[in-house]
Amino acid sequence: MNTPITVQYKINAPAEKVWNALTDKNEMKSWYFDIQDFVLETGKEFNFYEPGEAKKYHHQGRILEIIPNKKLKHTWSYPEFSDAVTTITWELQAEDxxxxVTLTHENIEGFDGLGESFSRKSFTDGWNGIIGQSMKEYLEK
Known part of the structure; x- marks a missing residue:
């Protein structure tokens, strides 16, 4: 069964500001991850680790779709742990x-068997914290 994780939050900031926070690697490191090789271009790959000295959990992604100020879609994988590749879609909808902000994480079942850190609950909690706390606080300050 492939049931995506969907996390949705209202951010009190214009879509352009949210988009910049989501796609500018200098802004990203303030609320998300430090992704040194991120380039906003379809087909480009990027790599990053969990914060901290341990360089834990190598994440790898490839940009699949870009609609400025509206949608960013990319892959999300852990090449050192699994061949599984999931998909993340960030959608921005301007409101008054x-x-x-709606995030959809698809195909996480590919990470089944990798342990609690890769569980549906762990991803759901993680995305809620990233968007509902980190992104929201960063953009609404």
């Missing part, structure tokens, strides 16, 4: 006094 802010932006509705």
């Amino acid at each position: 006094n802010g932006t509705l």
